Amino acid sequence: MPDSVKIAIVGSGPAGLSAAGRAAATGVSHVLLEQRDHLSDTIYKYQKGKLVMATPDVLPLRSDLSFQIGIREEVLGTWGTQITGLKANIRFNSEVTAIKGEKGNFELTLSDGSAINAEYVVFAIGLQGNIRLLGVPGQDREWVQYQLNDPDEYSDETIVVVGAGDAGIENALALTKQNSVIILNRGSEFVRIKQGNLTAITTAIEKNQIDCIYSAETARVDDDGIVVKTPQGETKVKCDRIIARLGASPPRKFVEACGIKFPNADPSSLPELSAQYESNVPGLYVIGALAGYPLIKQAMNQGYEVIEYIQGKQLKPADEPLLEQKFAKIPGNRSVLEILALIQGSVPLLSGLTTLQLREFLLDSNVHVPRGGDVIFERNDYTNSFYSIVDGEVNILIDPEDETKVISLGKGAFFGEMGLLSGRRRTATVMASMPSLLIETPRRSMIKLINSVESVKRVMDEAAVGRQIQTYIAPGIPLSDLQELIQTVKVEKFGQGEVLFREGEAGDCLYLIQRGSVTVSREVGGKEAVISYVAAGNYVGEMALISKAPRSATIRAAVAVEALRLDGGPFQALMARNEAVRRTIEARYRGRMLQNIESTEQPEAGGIIQFLIEQGLGEATDVLLIDEALCVRCDNCEKACAETHQGTSRLNREAGPTYQTIHVPTSCRHCEHPHCMVDCPPDALRRNANGEVYITDSCIGCGNCERNCPYGVIHMAAKPRKKPGLLQWLLFGRGPGPGQAVSGKWGPDSKKEDGGPKKAVKCDMCKDVTGGPACVRACPTGAALRVEPSEFFKVVSSGL
């Protein structure tokens, strides 16, 4: 006979723990099920002594447990004591493997085969997922481990690292310093890893610092080593330790198996929930990171609230005061509920949102009440937020030369989606034409919304297609004239290196690049040679349509690309109908013809473009290059960076590859769609109007961005103390000199364990430094230069 409770809570992270605390405090029968033998596994696995932040500061905490900024050990310790004090009913080592049944009568199956009955289930399993085990006999031996905290703990051992992803490679490399390391790779080469790791591991293998066994499957773990199956047969690799880094299976599969639906396959989509966190399965509630709330405080609040809701109590959501504050600007003194209704009533795009989604959407957004004539954003700004018009009207100034050429958008419309899609500069200035009420939403929240609400995606896609054609191909032509063309449009996606079309093929369509960039290459002397580069917001493939000849070049995706495919027929019809469109397109055609001819005379330019594309310039908006024919290796650039940025240089001049004399140092590319932004819990990575990607103070030091950046340019560093001034150093030798490493007495505050809070640091293009990028300004010989790739490629292809 299984145990029976009213509420079963799955997962003891901050969300589940707080729920259990509330349940215990109110005396409902409950059980908290945790798969590990300790509480809050995600936080348990933080680095020792990590400072746990309590962002957002303005959000009040609502929980029976306390939480404030403090180091990991304190936080976990406090929770442990408090939850024991509350007499919550906790079962450790109880992984839930299945949930069946319905509201009032759920049955939860645990990994040990036992079962629990519950009327309600609260899902709080977080996003970390389950670490993949080796899945072979012997996987639980104590010297088989699935995590590596401190590589320096081990020395003079033979260690087998299983898994050739970034984590495995980083561990293997770190361990070679003191151990002999063998890495097992299931494939025959290393794929889908960071460029830096790829170079490091291949050189380490070439130099015999690491042994690698390719095409290796693990068969079992014996007393003295691991048995590996390769195409040549089975071999035993003797070792002292096995470190398996096989990634984690995302929890989504399990959640879906319990009947909870996600709107689409995109990994960032979230399950649809009611205002009380109830999923589409009645009686099954979802809270915490899994519900889309990636911070501890939010998770704890929801834990508390969900228990209250289940017991039928009404609560004002904890974020109510935040929304009140946001809405304070709106004239008319209306309540939060009224304003929510107003917004949803006036903006059709948002009508499909649940109340919970709308609240979250607004919490991330800003409310603006511009007067007539106020500029919302300028053409060429790099901002990538999205605007909805709740009330009023804006004018889009489509022609920089002629201020009277405008498109007006009224109540209920939206704008700014093009910057969001392309990651590039704004294509027009937008101005309020009367007192208005606008909502500005940051890129990340918008992307989350697009991927979570089908109707938002549909409406956005439709509008975006029309507007892009209007902006990039047929300016000034009313949408009604473009319908025939728009009908044929298909959005196609291409992975890096994939071909959109090939030289010599017959051409029956045109591609408008909506996101990413492509290279144009031609066959020269039997080899494919790159001749130029085309960024988002441009089209390719018009040449074959005009000349009716086969494709004159091959187009390849330089990075992941999304392109609109426009059929040739309606496009040619449009050109025939419209003189202005025909003329601009033919001018472009002639320009490209010329370029094709020139490029055959500039074969070395292709090599440079190819090289730079490989260094990630295809997705960069601004990058630091060094002309090694001028660089005197004085490192003044690095010193300048360190001096203007709390003692840590964000660039490494010497590292990074060189082609002819062009050197690409390790420094931020300010990507169009920054990878670093993807997984930042407090959304601390931002981009401002000039395009620089920077990190705000709300960084909690989780290290996700450091892992996600493919160019290895983000470090975790603590703030050092203020050091004595330049003259004191010059005259008396006090403190470290300019750009010298700060440590010891002048280093980070040594009182805090582990050197104070480590936060992510990266190049911010000196947005707060007078005069602009300090590296470039400090270079005595003019070797260092920052370039915008699309401009730079133009210079390169027309000869250096």
Place this chain on the structure above:
Amino acid sequence: MHQSILVFRNFRYLKWAASVIAAAVVLYVFHSPEYGLPNGGTWLGYVLGTIGAVLILWLMWFGIRKRRYGTGGAPVEDWLSAHVYLGLALIVIATLHTGFQFGLNVHTLAYGLMMIVIVSGILGLMAYIRVPELMTNNRRGMTLTQMMHEISDLDTACRETALSLGDEINQIVLKAARDTRIGGNVLRQLSGNDPNCATRQANQAVRHLADHAPQVQAEGFRSLLGLLARKEELLARARRDVRFKAFLDIWLFVHVPLSFALLAALMAHIASVFLYW
């Protein structure tokens, strides 16, 4: 790819310097003092002397400006371009200021120091213009650290290969690994060479022994010689890299201390002129 400091901003600072020089020469030619030849004591002498002293102070300020990061104003490249041209203009201005009167005194000492500073500056400038490209070509995409790593890997490989080749070879290889130096004192660095390079000696010794080695060891010797040759080639490149870096740095050890000496001499010169004149 783009411009060097000499052509910087279309020779803007060359034009400045040229105008200053032209003005000084014209004035000097048409200047006829009441008594004797033109020198530091005439009104023109005072004008040129003041310009010269201010220029020297300004040229020295460059050392400070270079380290004041994030302060706005003109970029360091502007400063250096102006530094070079106005520094060169100083030759003319100061020489005219002397009225070609030299002697064994503090005044001529200051002048001499200034000229040494300027000459060292010219040498430095030549290094700045020539060396970076040579250095880049020599590195072939590797950094010095990477070369060092590869050299030590080759050492390991040599030792392993030597194991099967008998004691004598083992000793030679060990010595080569232990005693090979890159860099060293200034002269060694500047020469880019080591006449007593342990690896070269080892290579010669091994080649000699290989001639008399039994057939079974032939393969071992061949690969050892290959490794040693590769190491020698890398050593040569690493030493050249050190040499280039030394070229880029060494002149500053004359330029900077002597500019401080110059500053002292300049103050003595001015003080003596006003006190004892």
